[in-house]
Amino acid sequence: MSAATVIQTLNSFDPAKCSGELERVQLISAARSLLAKATTPFEFGGGAKTTKQLAELIGADPYFLHRYLIHMVACNILEQVDGNTFKQTHLSEGLTVPTLVSWVDYLYEFLLPLQLGWPGYLKKNGLKEPPHSRDGAFQDVFKCPGKTLFNYMEEKPEAGDMFNTYIGGNVGHDLEKFLAKHPGTASRLVLEDLPEVIERVKHNFFHPQPIKGARAYYLKTVLHYWSDEHAVKIFESLKPSLVPGYSKVLINDVVIKTTDPDWKTTGEDLAVMMVVGSLERPEARWKRLVSDADLSLVRITSHPAALESIIEVELLPN
Template identity: 35%
Template sequence: MANDGTNGINGDHPAVDVAIAIQPNNAEAVPDLLKQITAGVSALETGGDEARHDLLIKARTLVQSLETPRETMVKHCWAQTGAMAGLCFGVDSGLWKLMAKNGDRPQTVAELAEPLGVEPLLLSRLMRHLGAMGYIIETGTDEYKPTNYSKAMSIPIIGDGYLAMISCTSQGPIKFHEYSRKRGFKNPTDAKDTSMMYGYQTEMDMFAWQQSLGYGMHFNHHMGGYRQGRPPAFLVDIGGSVGHDLDEFRRHHPDAPGKLILQDLPVVIGQIKELNPAITTMEYDFHTAQPVEGARAYYMHSCLHDWPDDVCGSILARIKAAMKPGYSKLLINENVIPSTGAYWETSALDMVMLTLFCSTERTETDWYNLLEKQAGLKIVKIWSGGKGVESLIECELP
């Protein structure tokens, strides 16, 4: 039975006293965390990005430990949703681009509002909250300096994702509880009945929905941003978006022999503005027969996670039919979730899959079930990318 909002869950009295809401989440953990953080700061100089990640997780745990449940609630229900409104507004209005162009100096609301064509009072309110949340730095009354984060938001592959994801898809996670309740709280696997479709009352999948709202190119940019800092990969790139992986591969291996073919839906291929001439583009729907037969390698990056097993099975069957025995490889660049200690970016992506696609990020067992048992391929090796980074699953015909 659902929470009817009257008196605790299902009409019961709460199991804990309300005083808990204004006590820190875990005050006892604070002294030890501070010691670990101090040690972590010294490790930063020599430990590289791994040490930084480690420190980041401890610092986040420190904040969570100090925060009270009431503060966490206000953060979730007001502060973060309000910040999302301001951050998306900054991308759409050109605020982040203008601030980055003005450089690191303090900038007043008045001088920014005029060229943006935004009412100063509106900009003042939005920037006040973004300053209070630390996304920009307040330097005086209605005056702010950019941060590295706000500067990065001026770059399309960072900023555009806010419009593609927050503005086009957020009803998926936000309405998930209601969608799930109406379907008996079962793990959803029907790609034609997702929480996102329920939230927006549409039959379109996420890709078509974003395109219909005019944010298709923003999503392509978003995928370009997500892959930053990850190792490059290659070849017939199926669902390869606007070509960032192949482009990067070409830059790393300018003399690699053979053709590089980029396949995606016609609307995405049509949005490509500039591409290395060594890459051939091809409009292709991966729910239909694969037109390139006998390639050395077929490559898919972050595509299969968008679809439940039944749809993946039919996508894989198309690739399998085109592969040449003893020669062709299928290289799948995807997350392989460990059985414990999942990285937060990966579990977050699983929530995206759950609420937008009725699909999933997969564990090693899930991959073996899908690729070997269901699709009849052979996994040669899973090349691990490290914590929170996709692995490369090398497959061939058995």
């Protein structure tokens, strides 16, 4: 059966046609299994291993470890070859990718403490958005008044390393992909970051842009970490370097849908509100932000399979 047929069948399915509770439970189980099978594969190999072999690898008691292995089989994370032998699935292989390992660390070190502390923060401050990136739930939970998430990570390098691995920061993945796909397009590609993060071109985007007159300035998931007030300041630091009619600011960020929303982007919206007092912006909010910075929003380009869009911005015409 083709993927298109499966998608059509799932979209047309009516849950009311389940013959009873047993069939409904079986349907849910099959859906979970399908989700695990459809997860993007990462090829690592290694083959099937017994509980004893796995226990020896990590220095665990086999009986203790077996209880977790069985649970992972039930969750479609591992496949059980026989009673005591297990092998990886696409899902478990994906969970070994360094960015996802760091995401789990980020989840437990940052997001879960913030979620636990969020009700208390709202009780003290009212049911409203945090007023500032330096005065929100993060400062309340981690006891760092007046400091942003990024100030906190500067003082705790291990937290910064974890965050940069999770987001894939400071490496230049997008520049490398662009160069591979369009090798003759640009004569010069420059990766900028804070000096403590990378030694390519030292730059703080609240300071004047050092590269003047570039064809494009690319901001990859930058502005969703900052309030409108701070985002305008980032634009103001960039504007003097733009050439009218030539330079573009390409913003690679979420444009959150106000109807038929996607749970991943709405979840990210709540996460950045808790962590940095910011937001994922809908189209109207992006237009307002660009207008507040006295810039022109040319177009927004989206793809149904992508969470993020490209927002093209330029100087206002004279």
